[in-house]
Amino acid sequence: MSEELAGLTVGLIGAGNISHVHVAAWKALGARVLVHSLEGAEELSEQYGLEVVASLDDCLAEAEFVDIVTPSATHKEITLAAIKAGKNVICEKPLTLTAADAHEVIDAARAAGVRLYPAHVVRFFAAYKAAYDAIQAGRIGAVAVARFYRQASSPAGAGWYREVARSGGVIMDLMVHDLDQARWLCGDVTSVYAAQNPPTVDGVSPVNVAAHVTLTHESGAISHCRATWGATGTTFQTGFQVAGSTGVLKFTSDGDLGYKEELQNGDAGGDLLIPASTLGESPYLTQLRELAVGLRGGAEPRVLASDGATAVYLAEAARASMESGQPIDMKTFVSSGAVA
Numbered sequence: 019m020s021e022e023l024a025g026l027t028v029g030l031i032g033a034g035n036i037s038h039v040h041v042a043a044w045k046a047l048g049a050r051v052l053v054h055s056l057e058g059a060e061e062l063s064e065q066y067g068l069e070v071v072a073s074l075d076d077c078l079a080e081a082e083f084v085d086i087v088t089p090s091a092t093h094k095e096i097t098l099a100a101i102k103a104g105k106n107v108i109c110e111k112p113l114t115l116t117a118a119d120a121h122e123v124i125d126a127a128r129a130a131g132v133r134l135y136p137a138h139v140v141r142f143f144a145a146y147k148a149a150y151d152a153i154q155a156g157r158i159g160a161v162a163v164a165r166f167y168r169q170a171s172s173p174a175g176a177g178w179y180r181e182v183a184r185s186g187g188v189i190m191d192l193m194v195h196d197l198d199q200a201r202w203l204c205g206d207v208t209s210v211y212a213a214q215n216p217p218t219v220d221g222v223s224p225v226n227v228a229a230h231v232t233l234t235h236e237s238g239a240i241s242h243c244r245a246t247w248g249a250t251g252t253t254f255q256t257g258f259q260v261a262g263s264t265g266v267l268k269f270t271s272d273g274d275l276g277y278k279e280e281l282q283n284g285d286a287g288g289d290l291l292i293p294a295s296t297l298g299e300s301p302y303l304t305q306l307r308e309l310a311v312g313l314r315g316g317a318e319p320r321v322l323a324s325d326g327a328t329a330v331y332l333a334e335a336a337r338a339s340m341e342s343g344q345p346i347d348m349k350t351f352v353s354s355g356a357v358a
Contacts, residue, residue, distance in 0.1 A: 023047055023310055029081025029105075031074065031096055032088035033058030036110055040087055041066045043303040047310070052077055055088070078103040083313050085137075085306070086110060090191065091184040094119045097134065101126045106133045106313040108306070112194050113326035115186050117334050117353035120327035127323065135309045135319060136326025140195045140256075141202065142301040142308070145269040147320075149260060153203055158262030161204050164241040166196035168256045172247035174225045187223045188214070190333045193231065193245035196258075197336075198321075198329040200233050200241040203260060209234040211345040212336035223247075231336045 026049040030037060033055035044051050045066060053059045053068045054077040063070045071077040078084065078099065083106035086096050094114045100107045101123070113136045114120045127134040140146050153161060170192060174180040185191045189212070201207055214229040228246040235241065246252075257270035312319040334353055335346040 022314060022316055023049070023307070026050065026310065027052065027080065027082050028310075029054065029071070029077040029084040030068070031055065031077065031084055031086045032110075033062040034087065034089070037062060037087045039300070039302045040085055040306065041068065043300060043306045044085070046300075046303050047307055049310075052081055074099060075103075078105055081105065083107065083310075089178050089184060090115055090186060091178070094123055097123045098126055101130050101132055101134070104130060104132060108135050108137055108309050108313070109326075110137045111139075111198075111326065112136075112186060112190050112330050112333065113323065114330060115183075115190060116355050117327055117331035118355035120323075120330045121353075124323045124327060133313050134323040135312060136321060136323060136329075137305060137309070138195065138198050138321045138326065138329065139301055139305050140199055141321050142305040144298060144301070146199060146203075146258070149258065149267045149269065150203055152267055153260065153262070157265060158260065158267060159264035161235075161237065161239045161260060161262045164200060164204050164239065164258065164260040165244075166199055166241065166256075166258045167244040167246075168192055168196055169246035169248055169252060170254045171250055171252040172225050172227070174223050174227075174247055175250065180223050180225065182218055182221045182223050185223070186333065187218055187229075187337070188227050188245050188247050189229050189231065189336050190330070192247065193229060193243050193336075194329050194333050196243040196245065196256075197231065197233075197332040198325060199258070200235075200243055201328060201332070202325075203258075204233075204235045204239045204241050205237045206235065207233045207332060207348050208236055209345045209347055210332060210335040210339055210351075212339040214340050217340070229336070229340075231332075231339075233332070 028044050028049045028051050030051055030053045051068045052071045054071045059070045084100045086109040093109050097107050097109055178184040212231040216224040231243045233241045255272045260267040308319045335351050339346045
C-alpha cells in the first residue's frame with residue numbers, strides 16, 4: 019500500500035457481481051475491507067478474507083468511507099445514510115436513477131462537508147483515457163462525429179434488471195458509461211434523441227433489447243451511442259470511433275485490444291499505442307486508488323459527482339425522447355424524478 023493510503027478501512031456495501039472486482043482492487047491496495055450486504059456477505063468474506071458487519075450502521079461507524087455496490091435503486095438511500103453519518107462515499111454507476119435524486123445526494127454531501135464520487139470506470143480504461151488525452155492535445159483537431167457501442171449478455175432474464183424502476187433499463191444500466199464518455203470526449207450536450215427496440219412496456223424491459231441515442235454537443239459535434247442486452251452467451255464488447263478534422267481515433271475490444279489513431283497532419287507517431295487493459299493494471303484498481311486518494315484530500319479524481327449526475331440526466335432525457343418520439347432540448351429539460 020502506498021503511504022497516502024496507509025491504514026485504509028473500506029466499508030463495502032453489497033456483495034453482488036461487481037463487488038468481486040472492487041474487492042480485488044481494495045485488497046491489492048492493502049485495505050482492510052468490511053462488508054455489509056443483505057445477501058452474499060458471508061460467501062464474499064470467505065472467498066476474499068473480508069470482515070462481515072451485521073448492520074449498515076455498524077459498517078458506517080467503523081469504516082473510513084464506503085464503497086456502494088448494491089442494486090441501482092438502493093444507491094440514493096444508502097448514500098444519504100452514509101452522508102448523514104459523515105462518511106465519504108464511492109458509489110457504483112448510476113449514481114442514482116434520476117437526475118433529481120442525483121442532485122439531492124450531491125447537495126446533501128456538500129451540506130455535510132463530505133466527498134462523493136461515482137464509479138464511472140470506463141474513464142479509467144487505457145484506450146478511453148488515451149482518446150481523451152489525444153483530443154485534449156488537439157491530435158485529431160475539432161471532433162466532428164463520434165460513435166460508441168457496448169453490448170453484453172442480458173442480465174434482464176432474472177433478478178431486478180428487467181424492472182425499469184429498479185435498473186433504469188439498458189440505457190441507464192449499460193449505455194450510461196458511453197453517455198459519460200460522449201460528454202467527456204466531445205463536450206457538453208445540447209440535445210438528445212433516442213430509440214429502443216423492442217420498447218419497454220408497462221415498466222418492464224425486454225430481456226433482449228437494443229437502444230440507440232444520438233447526442234448533439236455544444237461544439238457542433240454529433241455522437242451516437244448504441245447499447246445492447248443480447249441473448250445468453252453474447253460476448254461483452256465495447257468500442258469507439260472518434261472522427262476529427264485531422265484524424266480518427268479507433269478502439270474495439272473484440273479486435274487486437276489495442277488503440278489506433280489515424281492522423282492526416284503528418285504526426286502519426288506510435289506513442290499512443292496502448293496494449294490491452296488485461297496486460298496492464300486493472301482499470302478498477304486504477305479507479306479506486308484515484309478515488310480513495312481524492313477522498314483522503316489528495317488530487318481530485320478524473321470523475322466527480324457532477325459527472326455522475328450529468329450521465330444520469332442524459333439517460334433520463336433519452337428515456338423522455340423514447341416516450342415522446344422527439345429530440346429533447348437539454349437547455350429546458352427538467353428531471354421528473356420518476357424512474358419509469
